[in-house]
Amino acid sequence: MLVQHPRVDMVSFTGSTETGQSLARKAAMIPLQLELGGKDAAIVLSDADLEATASDIVSGAFAYSGQRCTAVKRVLAVDASSAQGAVRMTEAAVAKGARLVLGGTREGNLVAPTLIDHVTPDMDIAWVEPFAPVLPIIRVRNAEEAVRLANRSEYGLQAAIFSRDVDVAMHVGLALDVGTVQINGTTALVFNMRPLDLETVR
Template sequence: GNTVVLKPSTESAVSGGLILAQIFEQAGLPKGVLNVVTNGPGKSSEIGDVFVKDKRVRRITFTGSTEVGRILAEKAGNYLKKVTLELGCSSPLIVLKDADIEYAVNAAVFGWYLHQGQVCMSTKRIIVEKEIAEKFTEEFIRKVKTLKAGDPRSNDIIVGPLINENQRNKLLLEIERAIEQGAKLIYGGDYKGLVFYPTVLTGVTEDMDIFYEETFGPVASIIVADNAEEALRLANNCDYGLSAGIITANVNKGIELAEKLEFGCTHINGATVHDESHVPFGGMKDSGWGRNGIEAIEEYTEIRWVTLQKDKISFKF
């Protein structure tokens, strides 16, 4: 079988690497099958280059930003090395006018604020048909106000800290720029340390940078669409294509839209944050290529053709 080298993020070396190694070791995994490599700040690229150049490494899987994914794919291409990339997204949740508003709000809040929005599948754009946009926004704010932010070691805390100060400052700049471009800050926008309080922007349009950005934090952008067809167009109008959601009472309409959405994963009447170990999870466009889940077995397998002749062949010459 395949042995694995796991290099977690420098920001989560313990929880994303060392603890996993301990768990597998305690479970009886033989030494050398899973190898965890950690590094300090500024060394990730150097270590990545070693993996790319080493002939013993036959495949590389990367989860992270589209920018880094492009660099890694380019370097791996020089060595004809296969890569699986699971990159960023600006995940849309489409809420049609026939949707159960309470259910739609619950799906949107969960998809947005789980892990403070620091998930590649997190809902980045809530696209609501105009007939219910006002009511949806009211109920969404009411729900958001119930979310407690603070130390995640407390059981009642939903919104915990961001990964680092750089991410917090980036969020502040994205919000400031969105407001300058015409968006309205109707809730939140504050922080304490690394805890960024749930924030809601309305009036977001395609003319604004935040429409296209992967806002990696608890910042919700509500976008109004004239109808289902425009909602579909708005959802597809981005370079990403990882995960999308549709909330509707009309399953057939949901399926019709899902077939036209340019996303690797679409969840009808579900949140954009949804992954299962057996499904072919992965994205389209700038969200990467290749699939995880069951499909990953094929990704990590070399197909060979072996023949065996029971009788002698009569060759023509």
């Protein structure tokens, strides 16, 4: 009703892709701003400071219990169907050959922080946003493959690149189809963003 009311001049909506598409069809001629989820990629280049990178990725994946669209995707309180879906995606990935490093369990509506290694592009967990603290690792041969896989996602909110070479990181960042690229820092909400410290990438 709101998007079709003649006195509404603009609609801003955050939520699922399906609902956003429905609103877009109904909104007709009024401006519509949509934020429809994310599957933000963290690209770790071979020269990255692995200790700092791991710390930033863990923060980016599990801060806010994984319940933010800009997560790189601790215990999470979600509804039963969401919790069950996150665990099912994890189990399906393991059944296809991924390796469960941490978590993969739930107690009621609480999902444990979950890390899955050796995820491949044919697994749902590589593309579907679980909106839970579930972090897949997809191993790639080079930066070009990382960019190609990052850009295959239907989402394009943010990405993070980790490298000691700022020029390489900038080059990779320019090839990504996302709204914001963080260099040597995790994907973040606007109020958590920090300026690029060039000394950390030299």
